[in-house]
Amino acid sequence: MKKIWKLYQRNSIIQFLISYILVLVVPFLILSYGFSRSFFIVEEEIKDSHVKMLQRSVNIIDNNLERLESMALQITENSAIKSMGRSRKTDKEYIITAIDAVNEFYDITHYQTIDLLDEGYLYFQGVDLILYSKTYYRPEIFQRYLQNWGTSLTSWRKNVVAPELRVPVYEKQGNTIEYRKPFSEYLVGDNNGVLVYRLKESGLKELLDFGNVYAGEKYAIMVFDHDRNLLWSDGSRQEPELAEHAFDSHGYFEKEGQSVIRVTSGRNKWDYVLVVPQKTALLRLGALKNLVFFLGGSAIVIGILVSVMMAVKKGRPINEIWGVLSSAGKNTDSYQKMGEVVTGILQDHQNLLSELEMDKTSRKKEFFHELLKAGFDSENQLRISARKAGISMDDTEYVVASFELFSNNDFNDIDSQTLDELRIIIRLIRNKLEELYQDRVWFYKKNYRDTFVIFAVEHNYEGIKKTIAEIYDWLVAEYQVNTSWGIGKVCDDLLYLWKSGEEARYALAHADAQMPVVEYNAKLVSDNECYFPDIAEEKLEVSLRGGHLEEVRELLRILKRENFEKRKVKRSLFIKFNRKMTELLSRFLKQDSSGKDLILWLNEIVINPEESHEEYFDRLDRVCQRICQETGEKKKQQRGIMIDNIIAYMKENYMDSGLGLAQVGTVFRVSEGYLSSVFKEQAGINFADYLEKLRIDKGSELLKDGSLTVNEIAAMVGYNSVQSFRRAFKRVKGISPKEARS
Structure with a gap:
């Protein structure tokens, strides 16, 4: 020991080296103690944050369940629902009562949006019917839905329709939770029925999804009711033992390498249990410890090396080290701000995608409304709108059907009750068709009782006709309601879907009690009328004004085929057709001798009985070609003037x-x-x-x-x-x- 002391006193390099090492080691020991205490505090805060994270999800679920139970009470206390519960199939007003129940159940459920509610149905004991998705089902038919939900009809009757069940209850059913509320007018006796709500499994998963917190590690989430029965779970881990004494003040305990977090709902006393690997639960703390130990160890190694060098040179490294640490601190702050900007951009992008998805449904409806009204001027405009609406135009054919309710009633004879029935039945028809064709069917309501239905055929035209016939029979059998249907021809070009709509309307006009479903065909066409509907005239005028010659020619082909191949119009109708056509063309021709000569040139064919319609349409094509050419030149000239003005503006600014x-x-x-x-x-x-x-x-x-x-x-x-x-x-x-x- 004395030799070391003497060596220290004699050698100045060793003196500086030991001094610098002490300057590094002593603060490091103090910092180590501080870090250990900080780690303990951070660990407690992490545990508390995990519990609060789960508590936030529990609060949202409790709020949803409270609103769901409130809505269930409102439905079961509704007079229309109670009336249906008292009804029997032999009652005189049975159908009206049933429709009122559909209306009330739909309106209450529709106007109260609850995120966790997936679907619900009502069972009425007296009539042994189930009201589901705006339609009534017998239990034998409804069992296909029950099987999809993981239960049999026998089990359903035992557990759900049980007359002794008098209080609301939550139970596990398949992969989700069901809420069942029996209702009756009396305290004793059988129930009038039961209301069943199924919670949305995807909603539960979304609210109880902590994958982003636990860095992709496997975890399990479980929900137990107040009797410790498992209601719902997500994950593959075994159920933990919920011993009260095992949890600390945070609702947290660790066992066999697992961290178990429990939050008890203050509303219904459900236990929400989250099980994660212990290393994953404290992943951020472990990363922080590793970082601190790495930086501390690196600082000791670098410090000793610097101490040796500076001891030899007898320098002072403190100022230089401080400058390096300050510089590093500034860079870290810059990276942190950059990360916040990137996170914000990603979040805005995600919000934009969500809004676009929500808007897609309304875009589809608007798209088909414009088609039936011939609202698109060009193929390019149509394709852009179709792309925005998410509709594929490739290798798909379309057909339009039109149906009418209470076709024997006059408009002035329709009372308010009939209007309510109309809305209910149209809603039932839409539900049936959407269930069969999903996103391949669309609707356009023309007036209070006429509706257009647009089908994506996909080579199944006969199946559509069969479906319409089945819907007609179903409405007559179930609700004693007569409907009339008209079906147009298949259309392979969306730009001319309006023609299928016109054909469906024409076929509907020929429907009657003996033939309620009529398909458009050549036999319906009368020889005493020419084909030149207003929508075709408007479309032809728009195409001429835009200079779209190919669209004009396609419309002329349609008019030629309908009038001279299908109808074979007489000379008198030919003259009437020509008069309407020349009136349209006169709006575009110059009001001078050249324009009048073109009109006379067309009239020559009509006046001369020996001339054929082929020559007439050949001349008509040339006239339209000239109009489109003049329109194009005029538009080009106008565009040139506009660009000259724009260039002048750019030179000034x-x-x-x-x-x-x-x-x-x-x-x-x-x-x-x-x-x-x-x-x-x-x-x-x-x-x-x-x-x-x-x-x-x-x-x-x-x-x-x-x-x-x-x-x-x-x-x-x-x-x-x-x-x-x-x-x-x-x-x-x-x-x-x-x-x-x-």
């Missing part, structure tokens, strides 16, 4: 850094897409390339002025940074601004 398609489109009241395509067509160059060249040409002129710096010139020609100006200059001129100036 090129120094504005915000100048772009959006700003110019707003000023000239056109869309960015239209402006981009028309600019390319008229100017022969992209909008952005023209703007860049304009700015660089102006910058080249300013470079001749030696008093201006490159930074000043960049700002004067609309660039926010000199780097952007240099890159653009190099791209356009092939040299840098400095080289150009020299």
Whole structure:
């Protein structure tokens, strides 16, 4: 020991080395104690955060269950539901009572959105019927749904329809939880019925999903009722023992490498138990410990090396080390802010995707409404709208059907009760068709009792006709309601779906009591009328005004086929057809001798009985071709004037850094897409390339002025940074601004 002391006193290097090591080790020991206490506090906070995380989900579930039970009470106390519960099949007003029950059950459920509610149904003891999804079922028919939910009809009658069951109850059923509420007017005796709600399994999984917290590790979540019966679970781990003394004040205990977190609902005393691997539950704490020990060990090693070096040089490393730590701290803060920005962008993207998905249903309805009204002017416009609506247009055929309720009633004779029945029955028809065809059927309500149905055929046209006949028979058998149906021809081009709609309407007009379902065919066509519906006239006018010759020719082919191949119209109807056509064409022809000559040229064919309709439509095609050509030239001239004005505007405002398609489109009241395509067509160059060249040409002129710096010139020609100006200059001129100036 004395030799070491003497060595220390004689050797200055060892003195400095030991001094520096003590300066490092002593603070490290103090920090180690502080870290150990901090780790304990952090561990307690992590446990508490896990419990609070589970508690938040429990609170949301409790809120949903409270609203669900309140809605269930409202339904079972409803007068229409009670009336249906007292009903028997022999009652005189049985059908009206049943429809009122459907209406009330649907309205109450529809206007109270509960996230955890998946589906529900009502069972009425007196009539032995089940009201589900706006339709009544006998239990023998309804058992296919019960089997899908994991129960048999016998078990269902024993557990759900049990007359001795008098209080509401939650029970595990299949992969989810069922809430059952019996209802009766008396305290004793059999129930009038029972209301059953099935909770949404995906909703439970979403609320009790902690995969992002536990970094993809396997975990299990279980829900027990107040009698410790398992109601629902997600995960493969075994059920833990719920001994009260095992949990600490946080509702947390660890056993056999597992961390068990329990939260008890204050509302219904359910236990929510989360089981995760112990290492996963404290994953963040373990990562923090590893990081601290790694940094501490690295600091000791680096410190000793620095101490040896500085001891030899007799220097002081404290200031340099402090500078390095300060610099590292700034970089860490920068990375943290960058991470927050990225997280925000991802969250905004996810929200946008959710909104688009919710909007897709309304876009589909709007899309087919426009089709039936011939609202699309071009194939390109139709395809863009179809893409936004999520509808595939490839290898699919479509057909339109139209149905009418109470066709024997006059409009003025319809009372309010009949209108209510109409709404209920239309709702039942829609439900039936959507159940069979899912997302391959759409509806367009024309008026209070006429509705169009659009089917995606997919080579199953006969199946659609069979389905419509079955729906007709079902309405007569179940509700004593007569309907009339008209079915159009198959359409393989969505742009002309309106024609199938017209055919369905025409077929519906020929439906009667002896033939309630009528399919459009050539036998329905009368020889005493020509085919030129208003919608075809409007479509032809729009196509001529837009200069779309191919669409005009397709409409003329339809008119020719319907009038001269199917109807074989007489000369008098031919004259009537020509008069209507020439009135339409006169709106586009010049009111001079050339325009009048074209009309007379068409009239020659109609007046001369020896001329055929083939020659007439040949001349008609030439007239329409001339109109489309003149329209196209006029539009091109107008677009040229607009682009000249836009270029003049750009030359006056090129120094504005915000100048772009959006700003110019707003000023000239056109869309960015239209402006981009028309600019390319008229100017022969992209909008952005023209703007860049304009700015660089102006910058080249300013470079001749030696008093201006490159930074000043960049700002004067609309660039926010000199780097952007240099890159653009190099791209356009092939040299840098400095080289150009020299």
